Amino acid sequence: MQNSRVHQKYNCVLERNRIDLTNKKLVLFGTGQMSKILKIIPAYYVDNNEPKWGKSFKKRMINSPQALKAEAKDKIFIIIASQFYQEIALQLSEMGFAVGEHFFDGKQLFEKELEKRYLYKFRCSIRRFYRKFLLKYKQKYQRYRLKSGPWLIFPPKMGGLSYFKRVSLLRKFKLITKKVPCPHTQDEIITFVDAILRIPPEEEGCIVEAGSYKGGSTSKFSLAAKIAGWELYIFDSFAGLPDNSEPHEKSILGHSIKGWFRKGKYCGSLEEVKNNIAKHGEIGVCHFIKGWFEETMSLFNKRIAAAYLDVDLASSTKTCLKYLYPILVPGGVIISQDGDFPLVIEVYNDDQFWEEEVGCKKPYIEGLGERKLIKIVKR
Ligand SMILES: C[S@@+](CC[C@H](N)C(=O)[O-])C[C@H]1O[C@@H](n2cnc3c(N)ncnc32)[C@H](O)[C@@H]1O
Numbered sequence: 001m002q003n004s005r006v007h008q009k010y011n012c013v014l015e016r017n018r019i020d021l022t023n024k025k026l027v028l029f030g031t032g033q034m035s036k037i038l039k040i041i042p043a044y045y046v047d048n049n050e051p052k053w054g055k056s057f058k059k060r061m062i063n064s065p066q067a068l069k070a071e072a073k074d075k076i077f078i079i080i081a082s083q084f085y086q087e088i089a090l091q092l093s094e095m096g097f098a099v100g101e102h103f104f105d106g107k108q109l110f111e112k113e114l115e116k117r118y119l120y121k122f123r124c125s126i127r128r129f130y131r132k133f134l135l136k137y138k139q140k141y142q143r144y145r146l147k148s149g150p151w152l153i154f155p156p157k158m159g160g161l162s163y164f165k166r167v168s169l170l171r172k173f174k175l176i177t178k179k180v181p182c183p184h185t186q187d188e189i190i191t192f193v194d195a196i197l198r199i200p201p202e203e204e205g206c207i208v209e210a211g212s213y214k215g216g217s218t219s220k221f222s223l224a225a226k227i228a229g230w231e232l233y234i235f236d237s238f239a240g241l242p243d244n245s246e247p248h249e250k251s252i253l254g255h256s257i258k259g260w261f262r263k264g265k266y267c268g269s270l271e272e273v274k275n276n277i278a279k280h281g282e283i284g285v286c287h288f289i290k291g292w293f294e295e296t297m298s299l300f301n302k303r304i305a306a307a308y309l310d311v312d313l314a315s316s317t318k319t320c321l322k323y324l325y326p327i328l329v330p331g332g333v334i335i336s337q338d339g340d341f342p343l344v345i346e347v348y349n350d351d352q353f354w355e356e357e358v359g360c361k362k363p364y365i366e367g368l369g370e371r372k373l374i375k376i377v378k379r
Contacts, residue, residue, distance in 0.1 A: 016108075021077055025075055027045070028078075029092075176220055196228055203305050205303035210236070219277045222282040234273075239267055241313060298323055304324055307332075321348075328378045330378055336348075337372060340372040348368055363379065
């Protein structure tokens with residue numbers, strides 16, 4: 001039974017040396033490192049080291065070499081598991097044992113075992129390395145997903161754009177966010193990009209952005225405008241927010257906005273904005289209208305298919321609605337990123353303002369008082 005196990009384990013070595021252990025008593029000569037490592041359970045061990053005699057090794061007795069003399073030579077096989085093979089082989093020959101027939105150098109079996117051990121260790125270290133690598137990769141990937149949102153993996157529909165075009169656009173958006181200060185989320189931008197890409201091509205009009213800061217949002221919108229074949233008009237003072245005394249306190253999302261909208265905040269010069277768009281967006285579709293909204297928007301007379309407002313102040317929102325809503329085409333959209341500021345919500349909710357200053361009934365405003373991004377579709 002034991003011998004058949006040895007045959008199974010070291011089959012190729014035993015066959016190469018034409019050794020048959022069937023019906024033979026197996027004895028291991030030597031009780032050092034080699035015997036320790038070999039996966040063989042002999043009938044007993046033999047060792048030249050006298051103090052070891054009579055003791056047990058791997059649950060088997062260690063005998064003196066003299067014990068071999070009492071064995072029937074054709075019923076025994078000795079594996080020399082020692083680095084002193086030559087000396088032991090000579091010793092066994094003197095006792096009448098023949099190499100190959102009665103004994104054999106266990107070094108080959110030992111090497112086989114070592115090979116297996118090294119392979120095992122090597123595999124373990126590779127596994128450990130991969131586990132470490134996968135963990136790192138997983139963490140990085142998760143951080144990346146958290147940072148970029150799930151869009152790069154499952155990009156939203158965005159008009160009729162193909163999957164690859166959407167992914168490529170989102171990659172560009174991510175790069176812009178990295179390079180240009182962007183006080184918006186990709187979600188907000190994607191919502192307006194989707195609106196741009198859904199405008200029927202036969203519609204007359206242009207795209208408007210009010211409030212561009214350093215040109216981050218403008219670069220992103222310009223890429224979408226280029227794809228859809230629209231011109232993009234950008235209104236901004238290019239000197240930051242105007243002087244104001246609006247008492248902003250707390251956003252509906254719960255955070256304080258006290259003192260946020262000081263004069264000159266979010267200042268990006270026209271040159272800076274143009275440079276950023278030239279680097280990351282589509283400068284060819286952009287038209288810049290510099291100045292305070294009250295002065296510039298009142299002169300604007302192009303039809304608008306979609307407008308994006310990110311102007312922070314209630315007064316600026318009023319000006320935008322007053323001048324832009326009347327020239328919005330039916331079916332056109334206005335999206336505002338300031339729907340979380342109570343003073344801005346008041347403007348949108350003010351029936352009198354709509355009737356007296358904009359010249360129409362207050363339209364339905366999607367998400368008003370509930371979320372940051374609000375939307376009006378002109379009926
Ligand atoms: C929050 S920033 C816009 C951020 C930009 N949309 C982005 O995401 O990168 C607000 C911008 O609105 C402009 N702004 C606000 N009120 C204005 C007004 N009455 N006239 C001209 N520009 C105004 C400021 O100059 C500023 O650039």
